[in-house]
Ligand code: NAD
């Protein structure tokens with residue numbers, strides 16, 4: 063079976079490509095390197111032990127997609143490609159709507175023309191309304207997003223669902239990721255933000271390695287265990303395995319859209335995460351309590367029942383392993399892939 067991986071040079075895509083190859087799939091990767099480096103693909107090939115094809119294209123370009131689908135007999139698409147920085151999406155909404163929506167539309171159109179009937183879509187916990195009860199289930203209310211990035215994921219889910227309903231032969235698995243952290247155990251690939259990290263784990267790692275002076279902890283007056291924000295941090299390698307499970311599910315349950323939350327089911331506070339990192343690595347992370355970040359919520363974690371029952375998937379790696387693997391990547395690559 064051949065899997066077309068958009069955004070396969072990125073953080074989650076690169077780890078998933080390795081898992082796909084490990085599970086016997088052929089892989090074709092496409093990326094425009096707007097938020098990644100070719101070096102990531104080189105190392106992914108080394109770790110996978112396989113020289114898969116790479117196309118440097120914009121996924122919004124349906125003509126190029128069509129060309130690729132003429133060359134390769136694709137069975138399933140995993141659509142990782144997209145812009146993902148929440149703050150940047152507020153400043154540049156049109157770039158986000160253009161890139162994330164147009165790439166999804168072009169991909170679905172090209173898939174339709176070439177009779178490719180399986181798509182796995184990278185969605186996000188950010189599609190859930192901020193006022194839901196925890197833990198979030200796949201039936202929790204969506205919408206009310208606080209930023210354009212979140213709306214792009216919400217809208218892409220709708221575009222995919224409508225396309226599935228209209229064609230009757232498309233199978234879509236929408237995966238709503240919680241907070242991916244960690245890196246491949248080799249320390250060769252990992253998360254490499256191009257600018258100042260928005261997400262906490264790369265910020266912690268860059269602070270630990272001396273690239274940042276201190277971590278700003280965004281508020282200690284939330285209604286949580288220690289006043290800091292609580293999230294559901296899952297190891298990126300577990301998340302990669304979730305995609306392998308999703309492909310299997312799509313092929314065994316054709317036609318229709320299925321939605322799964324992928325997370326650990328456990329909430330971890332900012333201070334608990336920092337402590338776990340320090341304990342796992344022996345490196346201290348200077349921190350200062352600062353103001354709350356606009357748009358943040360106190361707590362966000364998932365229920366895990368649906369993914370366990372239907373995908374047969376659950377996280378295996380511990381928070382400590384995720385911290386140790388993040389550090390292994392960061393200390394070996396203090397400036398990322400550069
Ligand atoms: P990433 O930025 O590391 O990877 C995305 C890749 O897509 C990059 O390599 C980028 O160059 C590429 N890309 C972007 N637009 C493209 C286009 N038009 N054509 C071709 N390539 C394009 O991000 P990631 O963390 O690996 O995330 C992958 C997906 O998962 C994204 O869709 C993201 O929104 C989603 N997601 C990520 C998180 C997270 O915290 N990392 C959480 C939930 C959902």
Ligand code: WQD
Pocket residue numbers: 146148185186187188240241260261262263265277278279280281290291292293332355358362
């Ligand atoms: C986690 C916790 C912060 C940075 C975002 C996106 C979401 C999804 C995952 C893509 C919060 C605190 C953070 C820092 C801090 N991405 N924090 N200091 O906010 O759960 O979700 O990434 O889909 O869409 O919104 O993740 O890593 O930014 O924050 O104290 O420097 O860490 O307040 O409590 P978040 P995050």
